[in-house]
Amino acid sequence: MLQRASSRRGTLSDESFAAPGATAGALEGIRVVEMGQLIAGPFCGQLLGDMGAEVVKIEPPEQGDPMRHWGQGSTPTWWRVIARNKYSVAADLRSTEGQAMVRRLIAKADILIENFRPGTIEKWGMSPENLMAENPGLIIVRVSGYGQTGPYSTRAGFGGIGEAMGGWRAIVGEPDRAPSRMGVSIGDTLAATYGCMGALAALQARARTGKGQVVDSALYEAVLQVMEGLVPEWAVAGHKRNRTGSKLPGIAPSNVYKCKDGDYLIGANQDTVFGRLCEAMGRPELATDARYATHIARGKHQEELDALVEAWTSQHTVQQVEDAMIEHGVPAGRVFDAEDMLADPHFAAREAIITVDDPELGPTQMQAPFPKLSRTPSTVRRPAPRTIGQDTKEVLARWLGE
Incomplete structure (x- = not known):
């Protein structure tokens, strides 16, 4: 009715x-x-x-x-x-x-x-x-x-x-x-x-x-x-933002990474979250490595860190990576299209x-x-x-x- x-x-x-x-x-x-x-x-x-x-x-x-x-x-x-x-x-x-x-x-x-x-x-x-x-x-x-x-x-x-x-x-x-x-x-x-x-x-x-x-x-x-800090970054610091593709400069790891069967977005730029990602990857030593131990250090070594993360994700399916992210409490998610949305239980x-x-x-x-x-x-x-x-x-x- x-x-x-x-x-x-x-x-x-x-x-x-x-x-x-x-x-x-x-x-x-x-x-x-x-x-x-x-x-x-x-x-x-x-x-x-x-x-x-x-x-x-x-x-x-x-x-x-x-x-x-x-x-x-x-x-x-x-x-x-x-x-x-x-x-x-x-x-x-x-x-x-x-x-x-x-x-x-x-x-x-x-x-x-x-x-x-x-x-x-x-x-x-x-x-x-x-x-x-x-x-x-x-x-x-x-x-x-x-x-x-x-x-x-x-x-x-x-x-x-x-x-x-x-x-x-x-x-x-x-x-x-x-x-x-x-x-x-x-x-x-x-x-x-x-x-x-x-x-x-x-x-x-x-x-x-x-x-x-x-x-x-x-x-x-x-x-x-x-546009967030785009104007004051230039006006105060003389920094002009440019195109950077899928990554945000200085914020790492926070990118879209290739898996065996698709793409997966991981955001683990905070210190504690990065530590949990390292555990999920089976690489706990990375969390105390001087190149990656702090937010600033990870930003300086962003490209090599992204490569390390993708070397791990590329060995697994999207589902396997997602299961690991959920288990270790790492903010992450699939890259959805309309077909995915219609099939997803959370949308429903x-x-x-x-x-x-x-x-x-x-x-x-x-x-x-x-x-x-x-x-x-x-x-x-x-x-x-x-x-x-x-x-x-x-x-x-x-x-x-x-």
Whole structure:
């Protein structure tokens, strides 16, 4: 028996049925208008929707969001993740009629998400000043390449550009090759996550003041936030980080090591942990060897130490190495791909991957909402919209009484 997700502001349609045990979520009653496309804006909307917000996605009437067509396979599945828990409303934002309809929805919303080039919504008569004059409590999340201010603000910007400017690309990859990308759109998702974080903080501030505000999340600054000591290391010590492949310079042993049947990641750079690794390898004398006895010494002899560890792992299977690491309490782990994740008992026990009953694809496995909240857990209450604008009439009736 499927359960209906409840809402303080109205009853959801039949398509909002969720799996047994689904809850309304921590953001129940919060209304969101998502006016972006592709990754950064929609991922912010996904996060808020997973936490219980009612997210209305504005899509161009003819082509819809390009994410509907992104991904691998005969039927792209990425859309099923990034558009879950959302309603699709068709509106041409370049037309006077479409702009007027969306403004009426925004007037009833708690949060607006947009990830157009700065200045775009202003051209449509939707400047923050205009929107907040009609809805003083409105929180506007603006995700862009370079932010809403500064000399680069009007430039076109995508996630990869933000990763490059924020410092990520310069340190990712092998030292003798061109900078690499991570393999996922990390710049977009970081900016979206910080945008979501800002929206949650702004909701708390609004609870005290009654006033909304603008959350300005730039792609390059979101990347910059996770660059650890990169800036002060250069500013203070004159040290410039470079690409180092799979190892972190001076932190040893902490690398991916070859086994007979695959790769295995071991992190044993702390003194006590390194001692336990030496025991597991049958080389206890290495723990007191002057070349490896301290963190600094191991960092200086990183390459030769990595070679010693790999000489051991290469003689064993991944399972044998993992058993030894678990027995001796050494932080380590397999390098997972999607097939591994779906077969792993820990993923299953924590329900890190869930199955959503997609109307077109049937049971579809995807990552679960995260983080986990004990009292108001996030859930997938409805699948991604099948068609462009399928919920327009319902949303207009419920939000605007039209």
